[in-house]
Amino acid sequence: MKRNFVYLIIFALAVITISEMIGFQSIPIGPFTVSLLPLVFAILITMFLGFKIFRAGFWKKVYSDENVHFAGKYLLFIMLPLMARYGADVAPQIRDILEVGWVFLIQEFGNLGTVLIGLPIAITLGLRREAIGATLGIGREGELAYISEKYTLESKEGRGVLSIYIIGTLFGAVFFSVFAPILLDIGFSPEALAMASGVGSGSMMSAASATLAARLPEMESTILAYAAASQLLTSFVGTFTMVFLAAPLQQFMYKFLIRGDK
Template sequence: MDAKPSMFSWKVHLFVLVLVCVTELIGVHELGLGIGTITLFPMLYALIIGSIMSIPKLKILKKKEMQISANILGISFMLFIAKLGTMMGPQLMELFKSGIPLLLQEAGHILGTIILGLPIALLIGMKREAIGATFSIDREPNLAIISEKYSSDSAEGRGALGVYVCGTLFGALYLSLLTSIIAKLDIFHPLSLAMGAGVGSGSMMAAVTGTLVTIYPDQADTIAVFSGGANLITTLLGTYICVFISLPLTEFLYNKLNPILGRKHKNEIKNIKT
């Protein structure tokens, strides 16, 4: 038995190289929908093709190779953050000037995912899955928090994982379209929209940033810096906010709202009355 976990596979790296080459050749395309524009990035094509390749029935990738890919993902994300750091260095003073707005955007986690998302989750019939699904946008650090507290096999873990998968598949497309619509309204400064791109997801941030750069090409570098800075702050600060504020608040609200909005409780009350 090999004591050291494998981090290398010729098959995995070969597939990654082919995917990168193919998707980069496809390039960036814009899909106009009248109300806005969806920007399709090579990353999206790679995600779709990779998802098809990982279907167990096709037997293209084994479970061991998928685990190797998951381990490599963490290293790749570190390299991505390092690249953002080199871009942020020359713009640190600009970031410091916008420090408070960057920090206050964390309030969106509470107002958006919890206050709006939790009641809707209960109304459509979700139980404790609603806690994992709505306490954050459920990216990698948030999944780790849920797994540590409830375990990945728990109802909370299933809720968090479900939102993670949906965010990975549809989040970039949705935010790309939303950014295009909001930017064309011309009511927010491009740098405000860039800061809003930092939701704690690399793919979603890239989708928003790419759309903004297409609309405001003269501010491309500044937009990339502010979106990257906001995303980094959200990832770091957001982890502590989720542990000490968002998750306890979500569980508290769940216990209060579930007897009122939960389908199961409503059915139990009806049965008692009849």
């Protein structure tokens, strides 16, 4: 176990070094420009080397079950310094944030989008009880805890939320780092996109806001502050939105869309 852990640390440092050497890259695609952070390259490298065809020798030790369990268990602690940094970014912009405070509250209703849009699509694709876990939210810790307590993770609902949790962990940061600058090129306000970055996931928020800040360095402090404030609010108010609005709405829609399902 200790030796495998050392291999994990060496591998992580190597990936970080390579990703930082690649640096921030902008790729023009038609009228849009896709911006890729070193974080994206780090995720892609680790995902690619995690394929079974590479699971031999050194890579087998890096991707051992013990290391995978360790990384998942302590990911939250690794994110804490980043969250502290974003918390510090809020203070200098607190006056501007308070002036548009009502917008931050209204944006929380966006959490209902996964139910209003995602649930019908999931049912159309053939999901049933799994759709309840998969569309309650973006499948982060809050949704995971709620579904776990109400249905258990061994249930169909539990499999649904676990699937989204895994997909979000693997692809969430990559998607947000690519999607945010595309919306910026379409004409969305940087402030609005910064607010929208706070979806309840630290890695997704960091990827989106950092990409926006890299594209608009003159607005970096504002973007990071708005994203951090939105993230903090989502982590708090989003829980009540999920329990008292999203979950009842989801049950009503599910019964309407799937009559007679048990």
